[in-house]
Amino acid sequence: MTTTYRQALREALREALAKDERVFLMGEDVGAYGGCFGVSLGLLEEFGPERVLDTPMSESAFVGAGIGAALGGMRPIVEIMTVNFSLLALDQIMNNAATLRHMSGGQLGVPLVIRMTTGAGRQLAAQHSHSLEGWYAHIPGLRVVAPATLADARGMLWTALLDPDPVLLFEHGALYNVSGELEPDAGPVDIDTAAIRRPGRDATLVAYGGTVRTALEAAGRLAADGIDAEVIDLRTLRPLDVETVLASVRRTHRLVVVDEGWRTGSLSAEISARAAEFALYDLDAPVERVCTEEVPIPYAKQLEDAALPRADDVVAAVRRAVS
Amino acid sequence: MNVKERERLLRQMIRIRRFEERCVELYSDSKIRGFMHLYIGEEAVAAGVLPALGPGDAVVSTYREHGHALALGIPMEAVLAEMYGRTNGCSRGRGGSMHLFDAGRRFYGGNAIVGGGLPLAVGLALADAMQGKALVTACLFGDGAVAEGEFHECLNLAALWRLPVLFCCENNFYAMGTALRRAQAQTDLALRASSYGMPAWPVDGMDPVAVTEATERAVESIRGGAGPCFLELRTYRFRAHSMYDAERYRAKSEVEEWRQRDPIPRLTESMRNDGELDDAALAAIESEVEEELAAAIAAAEAGAPEPVEGLTRFVYAERRP
Missing domain, CATH: 3.40.50.970 (Thiamin diphosphate (ThDP)-binding fold, Pyr/PP domains)
Incomplete structure (x- = not known):
């Protein structure tokens, strides 16, 4: 329905x-x-x-x-x-x-x-x-x-x-x-695990909430160029299902985190740190982060758009990671 | 008030006083650490308010709550063992002096954020009302809380929804070291509470009989469905705010004046004059309290330290559906 x-x-x-x-x-x-x-x-x-x-x-x-x-x-x-x-x-x-x-x-x-x-x-x-x-x-x-x-x-x-x-x-x-x-009989779901929203081999995109759509859009565009990105939706931000993220990184060897929070001291920083702690030698490229610009969110549309993580930014980050 | 009731009040006040006097010694011996806020001077409030509640009524308290916990019936050894950080402490060593809890007695803690307990009290009262239980939640807090936004939010909400909350403001005239008159434009706290449309009145918080009678009157009104009440219990802290306080903010003469109103000698004298208490009876109270205290210290000393292996327990429920 x-x-x-x-x-x-x-x-x-x-x-x-x-x-x-x-x-x-x-x-x-x-x-x-x-x-x-x-x-x-x-x-x-x-x-x-x-x-x-x-x-x-x-x-x-x-x-x-x-x-x-x-x-x-x-x-x-x-x-x-x-x-x-x-x-x-x-x-x-x-x-x-x-x-x-x-x-x-x-x-x-x-x-x-x-x-x-x-x-x-x-x-x-x-x-x-x-x-x-x-x-x-x-x-x-x-x-x-x-x-x-x-x-x-x-x-x-x-x-x-x-x-x-x-x-x-x-x-x-x-x-x-x-x-x-939505399935008519849709009901309760678990609140413990992250979900792979799009499987892929070349890079792991980690997102949650509003940025999942951004990541999926970017993945779609990358696919047209033959880059197959996996999109993980964290779903639960605490406690983090780090295993799902790390398992993906061990397959794709590249990590791009998309976070609508500010970069400094953010969830994206936490995900990056976990990758550095537990999957450093699986990474073939530095971790990339696409976050909100470090400003209070402005009103004017062009300013707000520029402040937020955009699919373009995500595409560029993935390209850097796989290049 | 009959002899038995007055004796009960006197015994409770002596119990709290002797407990805390011993706590000071134990603190000096480093048996107790952290912040420890003494109630000495304010015992008439705890002795009057807590026993006037009924079975099943809930209590939310502050970080100066040894007296409240003892007067509600939390065993002295559980309180002291908590301050020792032991397994037999009433919060298993996670809370210390400022965070005593007893879920079974519906004692929802020492809250160490000034004003932070008021919203909990409103919610507990809401839950009881929603479940059709004729219970009262007593919320104790100090004059400092009246300056907090949460105080005003909560009095408004409790009055608006006619919730069964007894707001007990222990006005000891100092928010830590800041005198009430230096911090609040209107120092008549009952007057301010009454502006939310609830009965509110000042009470001599150095007189346990007056506190008992005021609490009984308020509880009856609340239990009858009339909504919340506010008591401004005017009292005084004889000792420092906590263990580290040079008391630069108040005159020794002021403390001395209030000491003349010490509720323990005051009630003792009054009972003596009325022929309700003799030396032998007083000595018996003191010796029973001393016995209880000795047993509490022994139990706290004997308690196992809460094990470090369990450090991360009680952050989340150990069982989930």
């Missing part, structure tokens, strides 16, 4: 609310407004105000309340409009959600899912466009996932809700309107 990333996410929310009465959705404008990106449209009407809760503009309070409600036996889904806004709740995410199990010597757990929009590409400028999931992937105690496909948008939420630990789910804002085919 044809659907969109947004509809797939909504279907996942609907399934979760229907299947488990401990599940509720809470966040800014998730109810009457239908979600600031329309993901939760109709859920208030379907499940009522006790399951779909509009909150004040109080990110720290409602994210922390989600943590407390999880401690109290519920299975909250908290929506934060964008990852930039999540910084207002960083104390709760870092100092409570990620640490309570450890600080309590294993007595407590925080089975909470926090959904938020990440990424650029919509001319929303520097306070709505950043890709900060790499920061969160730095933090022990959290799981971080990034659905890049319709199947993952549909299937990651339920698995995340079953997890006994906090899961942050990053929805790329430029994907909401992407449409495609």
Whole structure:
């Protein structure tokens, strides 16, 4: 059936609310407004105000309340409009959600899912466009996932809700309107492994979230020139499925990482470091990285486009690696 | 309040006081390390608030929480063993003095981020309300938290959703070394809480009887479905903020004035005057507390150090579906 990333996410929310009465959705404008990106449209009407809760503009309070409600036996889904806004709740995410199990010597757990929009590409400028999931992937105690496909948008939420630990789910804002085919019986998917989205022999392209499309586009263009690139979608950013990446590098001997985060201290740096640590002698060329330019994301289209990883940049990086 | 209840309050305060006095010695002996914040002077609050809660009620606390933990009934040996970093500590040596936990007693921790526990309390109360449980969550925090954004977000949310939270502000007039009047434009904290549309009133936090009565009144109102309440418990910390504090920010005379209101001698004298307590009864309390303390120290000393092989345990659940 044809659907969109947004509809797939909504279907996942609907399934979760229907299947488990401990599940509720809470966040800014998730109810009457239908979600600031329309993901939760109709859920208030379907499940009522006790399951779909509009909150004040109080990110720290409602994210922390989600943590407390999880401690109290519920299975909250908290929506934060964008990852930039999540910084207002960083104390709760870092100092409570990620640490309570450890600080309590294993007595407590925080089975909470926090959904938020990440990424650029919509001319929303520097306070709505950043890709900060790499920061969160730095933090022990959290799981971080990034659905890049319709199947993952549909299937990651339920698995995340079953997890006994906090899961942050990053929805790329430029994907909401992407449409495609989804199996009518599409359901929960694992949140532990990376996936090979396009097998190839000549180079390994590692991407996640919004950059998977960029990598696939680049791979398509390279194929026309006889370069066969493998595209890996990380899917889960913490804990990383490094084995899938390394196994691919051992086959292709070249690694190009595509990351919408900034290069410095990024997930791309982590992937590169793992390759250097565990697959250095399998590499036939230096690791290449295609990242966002180190500027706050600008508004004007030509500036924003130039700041982000583009398929052209990826093609050029792969060519350098295989030359 | 009857004799038995007053004696219970006195015993609890003495228990907390003697525990912490011994903790200072153990700190000097390097048995306890890290930050350790003493509650000495503020015992009337813990002795009054915690026992006034009912079975199943939840508690969220701060990094100055030895007294709260003891008054809630967490065994003294589990608290002390935690400060020793031992396996029999109530957080298995991962938390220390600032992060005592007891899931079974619904004690959701010492939180060492000022104001950081308030959102948890709101969420615990939300969960209880959603599950139709007539339970209250007590959230203890200091006057410093009132300056944090989280305080205002949480009072608003709890009042808006009429959640069963008892906000207990232990106003000891200092946020670490910064006096309340130097940090907050309106120092009437109950007044500020009341602006969120919840009952809020100041309480003499040096009087455990007054604290008990205020807590009972608030808990009854909350359990009856009237929404959250706020108590401003005016109290004072006699000792340094933590173990390293030259106390340059306050006058010795001010400390001395507050010491005149020390809740332990105050209640002792009052009970003596009313013929409710004699030397023998007081000595019995002291000796029972000493016995408990000696047993706690022995248990902490005997506890195995939490093994290094288990360093990375409890980061994620050990079993996943």
